[in-house]
Amino acid sequence: MRFADLPRRLASLPWKALKATGRGIRAGFRGLRSHVGRLAVQCAVTALALAASLGAGYYLVPTAGPAWSYGSEPEPEAEEAPLVLTPEDAPAAGLPAEPDQAPGSEPPSPSDSASTPSDVANDLDTWAGSLTTLGIPERALVAYGRAELVSSVLNPGCNLSWTTLAGIGATETNHGTTGGNRIQSDGTTLTDIIGSTYGEMGPMQFLPDTWERWGADGNGDGETDPHNIDDATVAAANYLCHDEHDMTTPADWYDAVFSYNHVDTYVQKVYDRADEYGKQSTA
Known part of the structure; x- marks a missing residue:
């Protein structure tokens, strides 16, 4: 190359570079129009978006993710003490609800409950008033005491005390007074008590299908009404005493109440209240 041609060649370099760039751009566009090119662009865009998201997440939530990824382990949680599932003893039975009877006389039968003799009714009223x-x-x-009497005839050997029925009534509906309700003189609640979860009914909160099987006529009026506490307590007594439960035996008592509501904390609440009623009534 002659030195005389050097200035001309140097001057043509920018033009050659521009032409080469143009050819590269045109080749790139042709590549993008191909299937492989479009796929490559999509992959590149996805990778950039993912990288941007991870980067933003690191700065916005720097401690996200498992603790071990930041060089620290979480403190182990303290183990909760196991729940005592079975009471050491059956709850205190309390004063009996039985009215005074002549020696050798039989306790009132369920049918007698429909027309309870005045002396028996007065004894129950006096007992409840005390x-x-x-x-x-x-x-x-009065309904808890009546149900104990009826159960002593219907379920001999069960030895169900009114205190257990009272413990259930207290736990379920505070003896039919939940939500400002009350029990009227005929034994029905002022308004129907219906559970919000499963449609439980009445002061003893029977499920509809359970009541269909265990519903009882506790006051002898010819009807079975879960909203009547006389009917509901006798039905609850029959339910608790089935399977030959002996309610003076701690294991049987626990099994019976657990079958009423399959929750250990529920059983404990009923036990605590029944036991307290028994102790207070004999103090």
Whole structure:
């Protein structure tokens, strides 16, 4: 190459570079129009978006992810003490609800409950009136006592005490007074008590299908009404005593109440209240 041609060649270099760039751009566009090119662009865009998201997440939430990824382990949580599933003893039975009877006389039969003799009714009323310190409405307490009497005939050997029925009534609906309700003189609640979860009914909160099987006529009026505490307590007594439960035996008592509501904390609440009623009534 002659030195005389050098200036001309140097001057043509920018033009050659521009032409080469143009050819590269045109080749790139042709490549993008191909299937492989479009796929490559999509992959590149996806990778950039993912990288941007991860980067933004690191700065916005720098401690996200498992603790081990940041060089620290979480403190182990303390183990909760196991729930005592079975009470050491059956709850205190409390004063019996039985009315005074002549020696050798039979307890009242379920049919007698429909037309309870005045002396028996008066004895139940007197008995309930003597336990006002328990905080149980007298009409509810009369129903618990009546159900104990009826159960002693229908379920011999079960030895069900009114205190267990009262413990259930307290736990379920506070003896039919939940939500400002109350039990009327005929034993029905002022308004129907319906559970919000499963449609439980009445002061003892029977499920509809359970009531269909265990519903009882506790006051002898010819009807079975889950909203009547006399009917509901007798039905609850029959339910608790089935499977030959002996309610003076701790294991049987626990099994019976657990079958009423399959929750251990529920059983414990019923036990605590029944035991307290029994102790207070004999203090």
